[in-house]
Amino acid sequence: MPETEVFNEARVVVRKFLARPQHEGVGAIVRRSIGRFELKYFDPFLVLDEFSVTAPAGFPDHPHRGFETVTYMLQGAVTHEDFEGHKGTIGAGDVQWMTAGRGILHSEMPAAQGTQKGLQLWINLSSKHKMIEPKYQEMVSKDIAEATKDGIKVKVIAGEALGTKSPVYTRTPTMYLDFTLKPGAHLQQPIPVSWNAFVYVLEGEGIFGSPKSLSVTGHHLLLLGSGDGLEVWNKSSKNLRFILVGGQPLGEPVKQLGPFVMNTEEEIDQTIDDFENFVNGFEKARHWRSGSALGLDF
Template sequence: MTFQRELKEKWRVEYTEMKFPAIQKGWVLPVERWRELDPFILMAEDWFKKGTFPDHPHRGFQTVTYVVDGRLEHIDNAGGREILEPGDVQYMNAGWAARHAEDGVENDIAHTLQLWLNLPKDKKNSDTVYQNVYQEDVPVVSFEGGRLKVFSGHTAGVAGPLDSIVPITLTEWTMGEGSSYTIHLPENHNAFIYMLAGEAEIGTEKQAMRKHEAGLLTFRETGEGESTLAIRSKKRRTKVLVYSGQPIGEEIVPHGPFVMNTMEEINQAFEDFRNGKFGPPAV
């Protein structure tokens, strides 16, 4: 029988006021739980204005940034410069040496969700890659009372355009009251849910989740088949993000802007940055 996903655990995200030009931050996925979240390291929800995240380096992991509201300007030292709007997603493989800036545009307050996604040891020195995924290019699957957008992975008969080194599934569910839908995910993918709006019942056990709550789903790490995830909306305007990815199973050291496998590798990353090996500033 197909494995049916249920809500294993949920928690409410707490927010902290920040020093201007940052405004507010919440840890959707706290970094100290990376072992049980594998391959996910952390996810931060931020509200900020221009000047919060200027030029900075990264090494050893990937980011998936979802723009909730406002506009986000991305600048990298390879010549990339783009403005992302609500509903857009940016993927970055930091690989061996990324250097970029992420900021609000003009007087906008940017509201983003940034996920840090681990890289296996043999890919931490891979090439740096950026990919912008604009909402109008994302396949949409309509169902009674709602729609599903597939940013990454294969589900609901479509494939998302986001092409990550570590394959993941990222879907956005927009649902009216009483609407329901079921998707298929690889059963060996670790997965979590974040409620952007409204209220929903998760799985066949119909466990309730509300806005600003995150939750881990059950999965079978050694499974080789498909699993199902059912969600039913309890409010007029419910919006849900579901992320899934196969665990890597390696020890890591998340430290500052770098994620490596040992502290020695972290120290080497800082030394390489000081010695200019990450290239010129992103301006």
């Protein structure tokens, strides 16, 4: 068993959702767990989608402002392009951390045969960071920090686990950990006491928060209550895989209209005006089209 972590108060599951499939983009299917009717916002997290897309379906040219997107590929590959001239393909295990800031227009389309699967998380930006310049951080799978111990493997996309830290800088303080627990494994993971945190189960089944809790299976989102750590048990005969995500709440008002997230209705109105008139960060949107939109790549 892992060395015992000392928690003042272990977190328990306070709400559980099954993320059901819905249509999004053009022909894509997503399982949305944050950003839906029952859970519109979990400060600082705006959206969590588990997506499944097969060409020619995808997410063609669309704008963003005021937050960050984290795309983590689980299967296949996706090509992304934007109006700043940035283009790249991320495959299974790769991560793209995009700061939309004051504005970006981009596309995300399948880049391989068959079905492409992954997770996309939207992280809100504070009012002082909403209008910063767009930025990308990309990590290929082999460069993501990884640690193993006593039947536990973790990919440390952001934050720290099992003594291993990620070099990724997050403007909104965030942890993003991909755990795999072998049968019989027991995890004790610290979480900053002031942060909101959740689990999303990808594969297998596990017991979260309390040894007396019921086992939870794939496609479930678990909101964690107060405390400074999480315990997880895999009492099944198969591997358990889940992500643990936490973030420092911003405590600011949120106004959202689709891909635009600001603090006031006036800022949303200004964003729409900026996008429609190609100004204040959207100048390049006037003439830019992605290669997929032009029919060059797909």
